[in-house]
Amino acid sequence: MAAFRSKRNPFFASRYIIIFIILGAIISADAILGRKKKKKKQEAEFAAQKAAEETARKEKVIVLGGKDFEKKSVYVLGCGTFLALSVGFFLSSGIKKKKRGNNDVDGTLDVVIVGCGLPKKGMGWYHLTQLLEMKQVNVRAVVEPFYLNKKVCKDIPNSFKELMVSLHESGVECVADINKLVPFSKATLCLIAGRTSDNPALFRQCVHKGASVIYLEKPGAPSVRELNDMKALAETQSVKTYIGYNKNVTPYVQKAIELSQKVDNSHVFFCHNNSYSQADLPEVFARNPEGMLKNMVIHELALLVTFFGVTVDVIEKFEVNTRKLFSEKITTWKPGTSMPNPEYITDFSRVAFLIKTKKGREVSVMADRCGGNVSFAVVKDAKRREIKKFEFPDTDTARRVEEQVRADPEMMPYFFIQSDDYLELKNRVINATLAGKDAEGVATISIGIEALKLAEYGTAEINKALKSS
Numbered sequence: 001m002a003a004f005r006s007k008r009n010p011f012f013a014s015r016y017i018i019i020f021i022i023l024g025a026i027i028s029a030d031a032i033l034g035r036k037k038k039k040k041k042q043e044a045e046f047a048a049q050k051a052a053e054e055t056a057r058k059e060k061v062i063v064l065g066g067k068d069f070e071k072k073s074v075y076v077l078g079c080g081t082f083l084a085l086s087v088g089f090f091l092s093s094g095i096k097k098k099k100r101g102n103n104d105v106d107g108t109l110d111v112v113i114v115g116c117g118l119p120k121k122g123m124g125w126y127h128l129t130q131l132l133e134m135k136q137v138n139v140r141a142v143v144e145p146f147y148l149n150k151k152v153c154k155d156i157p158n159s160f161k162e163l164m165v166s167l168h169e170s171g172v173e174c175v176a177d178i179n180k181l182v183p184f185s186k187a188t189l190c191l192i193a194g195r196t197s198d199n200p201a202l203f204r205q206c207v208h209k210g211a212s213v214i215y216l217e218k219p220g221a222p223s224v225r226e227l228n229d230m231k232a233l234a235e236t237q238s239v240k241t242y243i244g245y246n247k248n249v250t251p252y253v254q255k256a257i258e259l260s261q262k263v264d265n266s267h268v269f270f271c272h273n274n275s276y277s278q279a280d281l282p283e284v285f286a287r288n289p290e291g292m293l294k295n296m297v298i299h300e301l302a303l304l305v306t307f308f309g310v311t312v313d314v315i316e317k318f319e320v321n322t323r324k325l326f327s328e329k330i331t332t333w334k335p336g337t338s339m340p341n342p343e344y345i346t347d348f349s350r351v352a353f354l355i356k357t358k359k360g361r362e363v364s365v366m367a368d369r370c371g372g373n374v375s376f377a378v379v380k381d382a383k384r385r386e387i388k389k390f391e392f393p394d395t396d397t398a399r400r401v402e403e404q405v406r407a408d409p410e411m412m413p414y415f416f417i418q419s420d421d422y423l424e425l426k427n428r429v430i431n432a433t434l435a436g437k438d439a440e441g442v443a444t445i446s447i448g449i450e451a452l453k454l455a456e457y458g459t460a461e462i463n464k465a466l467k468s469s
């Protein structure tokens with residue numbers, strides 16, 4: 001009806017047109033606005049998608065030097081490089097070590113260490129560390145009869161396992177028994193540093209294996225009788241034997257002896273100190289059951305034989321300073337034993353004595369297990385007035401040693417103190433052997449026998465004196 005009416009009424013017609021236009025405008029405005037909204041929405045969605053992609057991309061890449069690198073590739077490359085560097089380092093250190101260990105080239109001497117002991121503890125181990133650095137040496141093998149023997153040592157200590165790995169990398173054989181080595185076809189030096197009680201048996205094995213020279217740690221054997229037997233065996237096989245008396249080459253001793261030789265009727269007083277504490281003594285006594293004179297004072301006794309011509313046969317007087325401050329004998333519980341079967345061990349913790357020879361030569365010795373790190377020699381004139389005191393280590397060296405001991409408390413302190421002397425002795429023996437000569441100033445087994453005789457004599461004299469004091 002309305003539509004019919006509009007067809008006929010112009011007012012109605014124009015109103016319809018206006019309404020139509022307005023509606024059209026509204027519709028087109030809405031359409032425009034809708035498109036814009038849609039576009040905005042699309043743009044927002046696009047931006048969100050982009051942002052998500054960027055985040056995902058960033059998670060996959062690493063920016064290096066302003067450039068993107070895919071993380072996976074970087075990791076693969078990084079691991080590869082690390083692996084390559086590690087292998088390179090391992091190989092190069094292996095080669096370096098191999099050179100230092102198995103150094104079987106012209107002009108080197110084969111050396112076998114018998115009785116290595118634990119790193120930082122055993123004398124054999126310390127010799128090994130020095131031998132590995134010596135250019136004229138080919139470390140042929142290491143024999144460790146205790147730590148590699150399952151019957152007496154169930155678990156190999158970790159420090160020894162690590163040593164075995166590094167020896168293996170260096171091409172150095174490491175065995176429990178010298179009989180596992182093939183007989184020596186080249187000139188070979190055996191350095192024996194087992195416990196004193198084990199050394200005679202180890203010595204015989206080395207001779208039978210074909211050693212040409214033996215460097216035997218002092219005192220060589222627990223008794224004069226055994227050392228005499230060893231000397232006889234060595235002579236039948238033409239094996240030269242030296243004993244590692246490092247004080248024979250120590251500069252403070254050399255200087256004191258040199259000065260004393262210039263002074264008429266001089267007297268030298270040797271004082272040898274160890275830095276053990278009172279609490280260490282049970283372990284020290286148990287580890288060195290040969291006793292203080294054969295284990296510690298033996299160094300000074302070897303000096304008396306070598307430089308002062310003192311032997312048991314020429315002693316006129318052996319005077320013990322029995323005051324407790326100078327000589328003391330103690331009995332301690334033996335580590336490793338317990339109730340109800342405790343064991344005890346007796347030894348001197350310190351001793352002091354004077355020897356006068358039939359020719360009137362006088363020399364005195366004091367030794368103290370707990371006296372500290374400094375040892376010395378005092379040269380006195382005919383009226384027993386001090387001329388000069390030679391200390392070792394000197395103040396600077398003592399300070400350096402103290403620092404080294406603090407930095408590495410597990411290391412036996414005497415390795416730091418006597419390092420140069422140990423090296424000097426080995427150099428003399430090895431260089432002389434390579435040159436086909438006798439090593440100068442190094443104690444022979446004959447000197448060792450005389451020193452051991454003095455130790456047996458001195459132990460008996462000190463015991464007698466302390467008993468009657």
Ligand SMILES: NC(=O)c1ccc[n+]([C@@H]2O[C@H](COP(=O)([O-])OP(=O)(O)OC[C@H]3O[C@@H](n4cnc5c(N)ncnc54)[C@H](O)[C@@H]3O)[C@@H](O)[C@H]2O)c1
Nearest residue numbers: 115116117121122123124145146193194195196217218219
């Ligand atoms: N020249 C010096 O200044 C000096 C210093 C220290 C020792 N030494 C000498 O070196 C030699 C070795 O002395 P060390 O102090 O290295 O001895 P150590 O006991 O530390 O080791 C020596 C050997 O003893 C064996 N051993 C270790 N524990 C043992 C145990 N519980 N029971 C039985 N055997 C065991 C091992 O085979 C080892 O190789 C001795 O002859 C000693 O007199 C010399």
